[in-house]
Amino acid sequence: MKTCSKCKTEKNEAEFSKKMRNKDGLDSRCKACWREYWQTDAYKERHRKYMKEYQQTDAYKEYQKSYQKAYKQTEAFKASQKAYKQTDASKASQKAYRLRKKAAASPGNAGQFSDTEK
Numbered sequence: 001m002k003t004c005s006k007c008k009t010e011k012n013e014a015e016f017s018k019k020m021r022n023k024d025g026l027d028s029r030c031k032a033c034w035r036e037y038w039q040t041d042a043y044k045e046r047h048r049k050y051m052k053e054y055q056q057t058d059a060y061k062e063y064q065k066s067y068q069k070a071y072k073q074t075e076a077f078k079a080s081q082k083a084y085k086q087t088d089a090s091k092a093s094q095k096a097y098r099l100r101k102k103a104a105a106s107p108g109n110a111g112q113f114s115d116t117e118k
């Protein structure tokens, strides 16, 4: 049995999370107290701030990159790519891209912006 530091209730060890840093290997707060704490605005605010800071770190960016890379190897991603290519939105954007490329390559457009009025 262990007494929770928050609610001061004596509870079974199973009611506490493992925490290697602590002498007895168990969290000082019981699971119920943590659950209660996770509902508070104070915790949500702290977590939001923590995530925001975490997302600025190289470790996170590296993780995102490797995650994206791994994701692109999955069948789910390949299937979604294939499905997207069949959509009208995709076809339209591909057509627009081709037209832009054609316009840029066309010699007729070359003098369009030059100052011929001089």
Ligand SMILES: [Zn+2]
Pocket (backbone or CB within 6 Å): 004, 005, 006, 007, 008, 009, 029, 030, 031, 032, 033
């Ligand atoms: Zn407690």
